[in-house]
Amino acid sequence: MIRIALADDHAIIRDGIRALLVGEADLQIAAEASNGRQLLELLAEIPVDVVLLDINLPEMDGHEAIRQLQRHYPGIRVLVLSMLSHEEYVTRVLEAGALGYALKNVSRDEILFAIRSVAAGRRFLCTELGVYLLHRLSKLGDKQAPGEEKKPPVLSRRETEVLKLIGEGFTTGEIAEKLFTSKRTIETHRQNIIEKTQVRNTAALIRYAVTQGLL
Template structure:
């Protein structure tokens, strides 16, 4: 199996080195290039045509968002992932508009980071948990405030899974949900994974969209 080729773009050398070491500890990922600003990132992407380019949102000369928007011109098969300290709605939506396949926070742990890159390489989109909630809330702004009675559930969701799904739809984070049930955050994350698996979706946005569209809760 070919390794997932990755280019890292961040203006802080130590940050790049740390992310590189973390990613290359997985045998399926190979960091093939680095850049210190958005313009350089596009040059490296043009030369190397990596599977994925990870772009820090704030860089000199050209931001990660600007580079993501221009990426298709120089490396149309490369998928952009935005990396940021901020989960603000403005940045997240700008990343989507720029064509990014993912938006990860800088405090994302190794397991989620690696999982995200593998899903993105497979053609799916991936957003950190907190970011998914931002997008879900944005999606729901276009939905009517009242919901009709739920229809028969063809996905065999359990009562607890439906309760968690309703709380996600209402914009609650994993930590809030875990506190409501007196369970660990990891337990809630497992429930969310099982819900997405049953619904046949790969991320929280598609999960919320499908649940609302099909009136599952």
């Protein structure tokens, strides 16, 4: 039996993960926390094998929580489940001690595979991140020929949807309503897009998207 602790400040995310595990005889939700500090307090009393951890947590964020887990509970494996897809975030949490990283838009089968892989001590990176990082590595390995146009970054389907709505002039709140999600999630997508495209602000992002044919 793989005992799991969920750490996410959105109850709907915890409910969704719990629903995904229904019927999985080898997986059990042993604890739930809405921030990193509460997670550590629960782990002092409840034994778990794997922690599913969001990075953006109140009181104690995911990065510090991972460091504390490594210090006090080195036997617990950490799988980060986040909306943040930039390689900087992935690198930071893996260097801090997390064993896996998955985006919150992964399929049910992939998250189940991720949990079991991390519980077995194997590193895991979700498919979308793996493809994106391979794309980044291939760009670094290829020398751009004179006059060759720079290819646009690889955006996820949801990031592309958000980008199009930004380009159409919708506010963060309006985009959140259209996509049936929270303002915070849309802001995370916006930040991911800005970092992937390496622009400074939303206005520059729209100009970039138009010139690259993303809009």
